[in-house]
Amino acid sequence: MASLGAYGKVDEAKQERLDARRKTRKRVTIIALSSIVFVGVLVAAVVGGINSSKDGRKGGSDYQSVSTSVKAVCDGTLYPDSCYSSLNPLVHSSQDDQPVKLFKLSVQVAKDELSRASQFFSENGPLLPKGITDDKMSIAALKSCRELLGLALDHLESSLSTAGDLSLFEAMEDLKTWLSSAGTCQQTCMDGFDHNASLESLKTSVSKYLQNSTEFTSNSLAIMNQFAKLAKSLKLRRLMSLPSAMDDMPHWLSPKDRRLLQSSTLSTSKMKVDVIVAKDRSGKYKTINDALNAVPEKSQKRFVIYVKKGVYNENVRVEKSKWNVMMFGDGMEATLVSGSLNFVDGTPTFQTATFAVFGKGFIARDMGFCNTAGSIKHQAVALMSTSDQSVFYRCGIDAFQDSLYAHSNRQFYRECNIYGTVDFIFGNSAVVLQNCNILPKVPMPGQQNTITAQGKIDPNQNTGISIQNCTIWPSGNLSSASTFLGRPWKNYSTTVYMGSMMGSFIDPKGWLPWTGDTAPDTIFYVEYKNFGPGSSTKNRVNWKGLRNITNKQATKFTVKSFIDGDKWLPETGVKYKPGW
Secondary structure, three states: OOOOOOOOOOOHHHHHHHHHHHHHHHHHHHHHHHHHHHHHHHHHHHHHHHHHHHHOOOOHHHHHOOOHHHHHHHOOOOOHHHHHHHHHHHOOOOOOOOHHHHHHHHHHHHHHHHHHHHHHHOOOOOOOOOOOOOOHHHHHHHHHHHHHHHHHHHHHHHHHHHHHHOOHHHHHHHHHHHHHHHHHHHHHHHHOOOOOHHHHHHHHHHHHHHHHHHHHHHHHHHHHHHHHHHHHHOOHHHHHOOOOHHHHOOOOOOHHHHHHHHOOOOOOOOOOOOEEEOOOOOOOEOOHHHHHHOOOOOOOOOEEEEEOOEEEEOOEEEOOOOOOEEEEOOOOOOEEEEEOOOOOOOOOHHHOOOEEEOOOOOEEEOOEEEEOOOHHHOEOOOEEEOOOOEEEEOOEEEOOEOOEEEOOOEEEEEOOEEEEOEEEEEEOOEEEEEOOEEEEOOOOOOOOEEEEEEOOOOOOOOOEEEEEOOEEOOOOOOOOOOEEEEOOOOOOOEEEEEOOEEOOOEOOOOEOOOOOOOOOOOOEEEEEOOEOOOOOOOOOOOOOOEEOOOHHHHHHHOHHHHOOHHHOHHHHOOOOOOOO
């Protein structure tokens, strides 16, 4: 998943120039980061000496034997003991404890441990009790785990290869995203055993097998964040003032095609289309899945699929090997993809999506995705994306509970209509929803609507839900049901509403606890410069995690800053507002 070469190829001369720039930048990075870690070592030595004199923490003589560089980076992680124990034995010389090499070692040990743990999730592995072949929920949950752990391994491998090919400065945002996603995939595996008492003991075993790999992944992410924060505070990015390698990369979308994509209508006569899907047999394929089978594996070029109007009753998967797919229809109410998989009937939430996107660089425009299972079936996803740098433009997303699963990686939604009831925008991606209509529906009797359920599990993850310039309006009569802006699915849940219009139906308390009557202090919930009768914060819940921010802080959750959008969205041709 290295960011270079994502949308085209370069000639040999350009490649030589890029290689030269990489080598120069890499040398500067190593020098800069070595200086950073040297400062960190001094600070860690002082702080560590004070703390160890107070309480002798972190393992006595073993702790004292840890190399100074390993100690410097591990002290800033959530799991320092596992960081020390996994990295210190691998450091055999002064060359091994250079900061870049320590980071790479941390990713390598995470990948190796996850590879080992993944063996227990095989179809013939020890997790499924022998002789049990009719336990559909267990089998389905373990199937989800196999796929999720495969995705996590892919993200770790991408992080490892990218850290070797590029300077850390050049790849920091990518690395933070992929490591965040690797942690999310492992957590999603464990979450697949929730909401079912019969799977409780199995979840305990799953958590045990994944404990080390999740901790090692978190450690790698923490180390990367240390470098990023220190580099920013010392303004070392100024050292990296060479022109970006991306500046020399060709673009897969010509200016002419970009203008067409931004126009109000699309036409196959104006834009090159690789494949047409039509229910009436006027296209090459009748189903979307058949068209996706025609997409080349890991294509560096954009593959365009036009889906004519009609209702396509199929569960669609854009597989992880299908890169740079663009799919457009005749309108969010004209081209509909419909399914009804759901949790109550025995499908884990992760597998219920009517339309699921895994391959990176996906774009959808003027299409609708719906799950018709109904509120009585509980979790039933209409659209799920775990695709990095994915875009959904003028799309409809319609279900009840868990309509939009923004699972992981960087995502952007513009001018979409999103309908649902309980937790209907959820996941742990870095996602911006801009100029969208968010439309809570009438829930089941006794239910309360919650718009968001963000699932950040680690303070170092660069994830959260940013809702900017959206309209939050009821779809139906909600006078008998309370509607909340969200609830904290995980301990570091992060959700920001900015510049959005809120109807009067929003409950004055604003937010709902996940359990009990409060929320963890570690959440990060923001309402900033919203308007409309439901936007008043006067009677909001009194949680420490509800933050007041400045305009400067708000810019951190804009397209440009939060999802690094200026680096990849311009080439998608989708209009967007980069800042606040």
